[in-house]
Amino acid sequence: MKKQFNRMRQLASQTVGRAEKTEVLSDDLLQIERRMELVRLVSHNTHKRLVSCLQGQVGTDSEKRHKKLPLLALCQTMQDGGAQLGDESLIGKMMEVCGQAETTLASELMEHELQIERDILEPLYQLAEVDIPNILKQRKQLSKLVLDYDSARTRWYQATKSSNQAMAAKVDSLKDEMEEALNKVEICKDQLSADMYNFSSKDSDYASYYLTLLESQADYHRKSLAALETAIPNIQLQQGQMGGPTTPPPPITPLNSPARELTSTPPPQRNGSVYLTAGTPHSQGGSRGPSPHLMRRGRSSLHVPLKGDPRGRPRIRWEDDISKLALGRLGIPQDEVSSLLELFPSRPDS
Incomplete structure (x- = not known):
């Protein structure tokens, strides 16, 4: 007990710096x-x-x-x-x-x-x-x-x-x-x-x-x-x-399906002039230009705005829409669509 007391007193003295500490x-x-x-x-x-x-x-x-x-x-x-x-x-x-x-x-x-x-x-x-x-x-x-x-x-x-x-x-x-x-x-x-x-x-x-x-x-x-x-x-x-399956057969995908051969051929490019330039028979056996009735149906189906129609959109926008529809659904190139639009007569201003 006395030795422990001496240790504590020496440690306290070394802590406050009053006693020298030996490094061994x-x-x-x-x-x-x-x-x-x-x-x-x-x-x-x-x-x-x-x-x-x-x-x-x-x-x-x-x-x-x-x-x-x-x-x-x-x-x-x-x-x-x-x-x-x-x-x-x-x-x-x-x-x-x-x-x-x-x-x-x-x-x-x-x-x-x-x-x-x-x-x-x-x-x-x-x-x-x-x-x-x-x-x-x-x-x-x-x-x-x-x-x-x-x-x-x-x-x-x-x-x-x-x-x-x-x-x-x-x-x-x-x-x-x-x-x-x-x-x-x-x-x-x-x-x-x-x-x-x-x-x-x-x-x-x-x-x-x-x-x-x-x-x-x-x-x-x-x-x-x-x-x-x-x-x-x-x-x-x-x-x-035991008769179990070995390697399973590869699944039939659209890439190797026989039906793909029928649907893989792209649709033929059709000339739009056959739809809009078909004339009516002439009395001499020939043909004349497109009839007004056909032209009105063509303008109505293609949503071409009439001249002076305030509800119509600018010409550039509806020409682009028509070109996209004609190319996607009919396969008509853009240059032919532009030439076909020139055939539509404009309605005179009222």
Whole structure:
């Protein structure tokens, strides 16, 4: 209790600047200490997220882990469905053989997760929750020993400067206490320095955990792909033996439909003059120009505004509308439409 009180009093004196604080760690060791804190944090977060990515329960044996896999539940469901439909049903047979393939994938997944737990999760947990906390615990212990040494040194220094005989009699005992505290500081400092330098020398080992993770994932995917490439041809062969469809025929689209040959030919370009320049028979057997009745019907069907009609639109706009209608519905070029419009007589102003 007295030692704890001396520590608190020495810490308060150092905080307000009335007492000198002893620094026992070099700059390199202080830098390693700061980096250890960061490594512990990122390793803890990585371990936590990696555990959440696994489908099996971490820490259980292989049999229990295999039973808890969602993929194995899917396999069991597919095999049960195949048994209910029977071997006579193509769907039932496919569900059964595909369920067996999914069982193989579930076994590969279980082996992969066991390897992840053994080679990555356990070392990360050891680093983040055991190794680095032990070093930091030693660092706190060293700080306490340094406070004890500073407190003993302060009391010894005050006793040497005091004129009180009682205090002068305690100089030797205080000096022995100070030397003993210094020895404890040196021992703890040496052990802490060795652990810190050992941690710093294993950076490559700690970094290899993440490369091991990628290599394990690559090996798992290769094994899963090999299992699928082995199972799929056998399943397709069984499907063909049971009379199932192989490759479905391509759907009939308008591009390869026979009816497209009838509709793909564009409509012939018709000369609009046959519609509007057809004359009536002449008495001499010839033909004359378009009759007024035909011209009125043509003007009415094409919505050509009469001259002087205040409701009519400008000539340029209705000529464009007529040209678009004639080209889209009759196939008459624009130049022929313009020539045909000249044939329409204008109504005299009233």
